[in-house]
Amino acid sequence: MIQEFKDFIAKGNVMDMAVGIIIGAAFTAIVKSLVGDIFNPIIALFTGGIDFSGWFYALDGGDYASLAAAQEAGAPVFAIGSFLMAVINFFIIAFVVFMLVKTVNRIKSAAEKPDEVAPEVKTGPSELDILIEIRDALKK
Known part of the structure; x- marks a missing residue:
């Protein structure tokens, strides 16, 4: 084992x-x-500076000064603002991660891109061209 x-x-x-x-x-x-x-x-x-985390609805109908006070009293609450802030933070985080991944991918593709090679400059006839000329000369 x-x-x-x-x-x-x-x-x-x-x-x-x-x-x-x-x-x-x-x-x-x-x-x-x-x-x-x-x-x-x-x-x-x-x-x-709007902070939605204070938005809540107490299901027992009580009047509480804050979400923390309602939760401390043990009241069932819909913490609408906390949920809304979580959704907003999710979208912000998702956008930031998207931008980071996009940047990393751009850097990675630039690093993988081979350096551009200058085209070969012919200095004269190639070996094949010379052989073809010799063949043509022999035919004549």
Whole structure:
């Protein structure tokens, strides 16, 4: 059983998956920081700092000062604003990831593009041309 475990761990796809998960976690931190620290403040500047997370509806009909107060009281609530903010953040994150992937693909394709080779300059007749001339001369 230990040997089977060693064989399983030694397979390339398991190691690739582990590396992918680790890089994915690091990438998640970068994207979260980019969205939270760069894009959200810019969006808040244009929207006047609107925060939808305070929008909620208490299903028990109670009048609560905030969503946190309603949740603390144990009231069932529709946290409409929190959901809306999650959807907005999803679209922002999706757009940022799209732009990052697009940039990486552009850089990758530029790196893979072979250098343009200058066309060969003929300095004289080719070997085939000379042989054809010799043949034609012999025919005459």
